[in-house]
Amino acid sequence: MVLAGRSRPVSSTPPASLTPSRSGARLTRRHFIGATALQAAAAAGLTSISAPASAADRSAASGDSFPAVVVGSGYGASVAALRLGEAGVNTLVLEMGRLWDEAAADGRIFCDMINPDRRSMWFKDRTEAPLDSLLWLDIVNRDIERYPGVLDRVHFGEMSVYVGRGVGGGSLVNGGMAVTPARGHFEKVLPGVDSGEMYGTYFPRARAMLGVNSIDTDYFGDSDYYRFARLARDQAHNAGLSTVYVPNVYDFGYMEREERGDAAKSALAGEVIYGNNHGKRSLDKSYLAAALGTGKVTLRTMRQVERIEQGADGGYTLTVKEIDENGSVVARTEVSCTHLFLGAGSLGTTELLLRARDTGALPGLSPDLGTGWGPNGNIMAGRANHPWNPTGSKQSSIPVLAIDDWNHPAHPVFAEIAPLPAGIETGISLYLAITDNPERGSFSLDPATGELRLDWRREQNAPAVTAAKSLLDRVNRANRTEYRYDLFGDDRAFADDFCYHPLGGCPLGVATDGYGRLRGHRNLYAVDSSLIPGSIGVNPFVTITALAERNVARVLAEDVVPGLRGA
Ligand code: FAE
Numbered sequence: 001m002v003l004a005g006r007s008r009p010v011s012s013t014p015p016a017s018l019t020p021s022r023s024g025a026r027l028t029r030r031h032f033i034g035a036t037a038l039q040a041a042a043a044a045g046l047t048s049i050s051a052p053a054s055a056a057d058r059s060a061a062s063g064d065s066f067p068a069v070v071v072g073s074g075y076g077a078s079v080a081a082l083r084l085g086e087a088g089v090n091t092l093v094l095e096m097g098r099l100w101d102e103a104a105a106d107g108r109i110f111c112d113m114i115n116p117d118r119r120s121m122w123f124k125d126r127t128e129a130p131l132d133s134l135l136w137l138d139i140v141n142r143d144i145e146r147y148p149g150v151l152d153r154v155h156f157g158e159m160s161v162y163v164g165r166g167v168g169g170g171s172l173v174n175g176g177m178a179v180t181p182a183r184g185h186f187e188k189v190l191p192g193v194d195s196g197e198m199y200g201t202y203f204p205r206a207r208a209m210l211g212v213n214s215i216d217t218d219y220f221g222d223s224d225y226y227r228f229a230r231l232a233r234d235q236a237h238n239a240g241l242s243t244v245y246v247p248n249v250y251d252f253g254y255m256e257r258e259e260r261g262d263a264a265k266s267a268l269a270g271e272v273i274y275g276n277n278h279g280k281r282s283l284d285k286s287y288l289a290a291a292l293g294t295g296k297v298t299l300r301t302m303r304q305v306e307r308i309e310q311g312a313d314g315g316y317t318l319t320v321k322e323i324d325e326n327g328s329v330v331a332r333t334e335v336s337c338t339h340l341f342l343g344a345g346s347l348g349t350t351e352l353l354l355r356a357r358d359t360g361a362l363p364g365l366s367p368d369l370g371t372g373w374g375p376n377g378n379i380m381a382g383r384a385n386h387p388w389n390p391t392g393s394k395q396s397s398i399p400v401l402a403i404d405d406w407n408h409p410a411h412p413v414f415a416e417i418a419p420l421p422a423g424i425e426t427g428i429s430l431y432l433a434i435t436d437n438p439e440r441g442s443f444s445l446d447p448a449t450g451e452l453r454l455d456w457r458r459e460q461n462a463p464a465v466t467a468a469k470s471l472l473d474r475v476n477r478a479n480r481t482e483y484r485y486d487l488f489g490d491d492r493a494f495a496d497d498f499c500y501h502p503l504g505g506c507p508l509g510v511a512t513d514g515y516g517r518l519r520g521h522r523n524l525y526a527v528d529s530s531l532i533p534g535s536i537g538v539n540p541f542v543t544i545t546a547l548a549e550r551n552v553a554r555v556l557a558e559d560v561v562p563g564l565r566g567a
Contacts, residue, residue: 030293037292038101050298066092069337071305074169075541076528077343078287079548085294087556096304097166098148110275118147120274122165123327128153136486150275156454160498171282173273175399176248178212179538192509206545211281215252215400225268227392229401232417232429236403239478243401250398254279270421272397309361316340339523339560349530350443350505351452358445364520370443372507374534375499377435379468382428382484395421411467412436414538428484433468440534443505461496501540506530516551
């Protein structure tokens, strides 16, 4: 397998968002060709995008039949698309969201968090920001026009889940925190995976491909935009806790130029959960650009896979719904393939498989499908600071520091020090705590409506709240501070009813074999967050990417490439 990072770098001037930075992330010829294809397609308003390919290649993907189809375009899907393309396999990627690469009338691709508009959310009448009130006032969220915006909040009975929609999936909306889990925890969660191979090969490969870099500590120490994080760091230290810098895929060299006034502001202009206009190396600028650059990968957007069936020849047929900007169905088509890679995320992949199993389309799928779901122990909370300890009206939207108390004997917590870029002094220190909550939920389909259900009760988050509280109580005691009770719409100090990190539903080694091959049906693979059983102890996308690299390498070598050779 050829790593795109080892390919020849291009000599022409790359787009700013792909410029190599101090991390050593390198722009390759493949990225450049792919990124150009993405930009050209966006400018032309196309929903089917591919880089130039030879006539022979085109005929190999004749009709609507491809050797491989990838569903979704988040982390796992992007890895699959790139590695299939590099192996010479004609591959179709189907993504239900938009390609976010075209400026709207205001000259920007994405909207910011302070003035959200229709670009913010996936077909909603009002924004649904995680922190939804300030001083109990409903001043955070806005009415918006329904549109295929970039962030979705999917509501289940007692838990709601944030996910990204569009080419790049969660990478478009997330905070970019690129954390490798503690090896001991990884081994506990995924005992069947060779951790030596992961930490020696696949984690480094994922970090290099994603363009992970770290903030310059002098810049961090001086910037007005990180006053909030320095204050929270000092308060953690007052409580005897340690903090760690957290790597990110946001280009910190770019951020420094933003602060100097040499580059358009993104992180320093309150952009993140509704997309970053600059600076962030989302997947469309890394893996997916490289995938398209192979000339073997075609991407179709605004296409939601609804149904999967298997024919007598063992191949798969997908029913695909194409929608327009109003959400109206433009067409329903069928696509067939030999190898099917599901990268629609914990919710999307699990739903497709449950539907296929329960309708009898793929009856052999495991009875354990839908199990092992968890919110990665996510709990959000805010603390109130004294007036003499301002957090700053200027805040970078990119978190770079966390309180690392993962070795606590009873309550392990990794608490990201989160920004609150409101443009005013709020006096709030905000945290997204990741805890080791052992509780698990499960997905099923509602027999009456056929809709996805999540069996997760609010009280299952009690262990996570206890752990987050144990940590933040210590911080409050040491600094004579209190919680904020005005941030989550009612009087709660701890937001325990939503998560950013849905994990599981198709657990590795349970619903699949040890490499993501679905039990019961050949040539069918899960490649995304659905494989990780509920917890990984840190922000998950580096793990999702590295695991996909490992699994796809094996599947390519054993299933796909021998098949192409007619073996
Ligand atoms: P994901 O990225 O969710 O992509 C799935 C894609 O499939 C999406 O583009 C969907 O639109 C598409 N899709 C779904 N169903 C279908 C269908 N039926 N047909 C066609 N397309 C479909 O999958 N993680 C970190 O490590 N660090 C962070 O700082 C961080 N911050 C976050 C902040 C926010 C606000 C959110 C929402 C998440 C954050 N995460 C973070 C979590 C991270 O983004 C998430 O774990 C990954 O994106 C999951 O990757 P998957 O490959 O599973």
